[in-house]
Amino acid sequence: MTTWSREEIEALGPTTTVETAASVIGVSRWLGYQLIKRGQWPTRVLSMGRVIKIPTHDLITLLYPPSPHVAGDLAATSEGKGSAA
Numbered sequence: 001m002t003t004w005s006r007e008e009i010e011a012l013g014p015t016t017t018v019e020t021a022a023s024v025i026g027v028s029r030w031l032g033y034q035l036i037k038r039g040q041w042p043t044r045v046l047s048m049g050r051v052i053k054i055p056t057h058d059l060i061t062l063l064y065p066p067s068p069h070v071a072g073d074l075a076a077t078s079e080g081k082g083s084a085a
Contacts, residue, residue: 006064015046015053024059 004024012020022032025042035041036052043058 004063006060009056009060009063012056014056016056016059018052018054021054021059025063 002023009024016024018032018036019029021043022029027035032041036045041054042062044055046053046055
């Protein structure tokens with residue numbers, strides 16, 4: 001099993017195939033399609049006829065969620081903007 005880095009996932013482009021997305025999250029191609037069919041795939045699924053694509057941004061968010069500490073720092077920073085001194 002290959003471990004994918006955030007940079008490798010980003011390099012895939014805006015979307016990827018089910019096969020690649022399944023590899024990224026560590027499941028087989030077969031299980032990936034089964035999860036999609038059952039509505040249990042953990043990200044958005046883009047279906048265009050018989051073509052299915054998975055947004056890579058969703059994979060990154062799933063595997064590398066933003067740290068609550070960083071999100072809090074960003075909120076505090078944006079609250080301070082625009083206030084009168």
